Amino acid sequence: MAPTVDAGAAELLAAEEAGVRHRRQLEVDALLRLLAWCDLHSLDPQSQPGAVPVRFGGDRLVRLGGEGTPQTSELCMAEFAVASNAGWIATSHRAAAALDLRHRLPRLWERVQRLDVEVWVARRITDLSRNLTRAAVEIVDISLAAACDLTPGKLIELAEARIIEADPQAHRDRIAAEEARITLRLPNAGALEFTTSVEELAQALADHHVPDDEDDVATMDQLRARAVELLADPHAAVRFLEGLREPETPPAPTTTRAPRRATVYVHIDAAVLAGLATGVARVEDLGPMLLEQIAALVRHRSIDLHPVIDLNSGTAVDAYEHPTACKERTQLRTGGDVFPHSASRTRRLDHDHVTPYDKDGPPGQTGDLNDAPPLTRRHHRAKTHLPYRTRQLGLGAYRWQTPHGLLRVVTRYGTTVVEPLRTTDGTLVGEVYPARYDVRYDVGA
Known part of the structure; x- marks a missing residue:
């Protein structure tokens, strides 16, 4: 007590x-x-x-x-x-x-x-x-x-x-x-520009470095460290990138560097449109930002503009492969891997059908409402080769049952335990889902 x-x-x-x-x-x-x-x-x-x-x-x-x-x-x-x-x-x-x-x-x-x-x-x-x-x-x-x-x-x-x-x-x-690692603390926009420049310069050094018989092949971390040293003398870095020869560096290609591109997804909430809340954006791999930070981040980049993506709608097609647009909507709804409690936000995910595709079945078997949980390759292997059971409950919502009967629901809100609903005599009659979710759950068989 x-x-x-x-x-x-x-x-x-x-x-x-x-x-x-x-x-x-x-x-x-x-x-x-x-x-x-x-x-x-x-x-x-x-x-x-x-x-x-x-x-x-x-x-x-x-x-x-x-x-x-x-x-x-x-x-x-x-x-x-x-x-x-x-x-x-x-x-x-x-x-x-x-x-x-x-x-x-x-x-x-x-x-x-x-x-x-x-x-x-x-x-x-x-x-x-x-x-x-x-x-x-x-x-x-x-x-x-x-x-x-x-x-x-x-x-x-x-x-x-x-x-x-x-x-x-x-x-x-x-x-x-x-010593080969680079650790700097910069504003997000500056950090992104700097690390991109380091990566480009390191790759150029890698492309034009010819080791002799006694020279080990340099690792990318070593080349990044060399790139930072070269950037300490901006004029030397410019000469290298423009193709002028340095004593220790072979000539670089004279091709013009393509402009860096940025694709920005803006998730707009009704409260923001009504002026009742402050707009906050989330940048992949960087995290939440204010809108003025986004402006600084994309200041020197070429912007790709795409039509508005309505995440409350979906489509279905007759083909086996999920269309790119469908995968994109699922990614934006879920934010990444939807294995229970996974924190991965990578875009390198495996998509499949919740209800197995039947080549002789009805039309429209592939789409947003039959897009199996997007998973990393390791989680996809576990789901494929062990007796996990999954059901799609709605757009971006998935019910999981593990091999030994643990029940979870995964949505953009995270992972929540599903409680069994039983009568007084212990008979299982349903499942209790979190009431705070705005996704309609179909808890049928």
């Missing part, structure tokens, strides 16, 4: 101490459940009768953790991610940490289970040590076990030191990789 407002200081402090241990225990229990899930799915899917070959997208064993950890079914992580209200990648990273703790850092894992070390600290150490060999990581584990009472920051610092000692060359490689 939570303490009352009048509780004494000692009671409040005791409750806080108990709360800390309770929270840590819940986090440990969550890792134990994830480990048990991995153990349940440690059998090679390719050894099962009727297994779909990996080359056709079938399931397979993958090693999520470091050297010495057991392998786990790749596609099984999708359903546990749904139960965790998390994404596939985040869940896979959590599983990798749990496996590393149990199999590579058992002494640290014991301290985590005793609630002496917080899970987030242990996960940070597993991330840092994942590339070490099993023999090297054991040295790190022994050292951490002896440091019983260090604060989280000092424990991580000790782990970093031992990891460097265990593999100095790997640390040198990480330093080189960090």
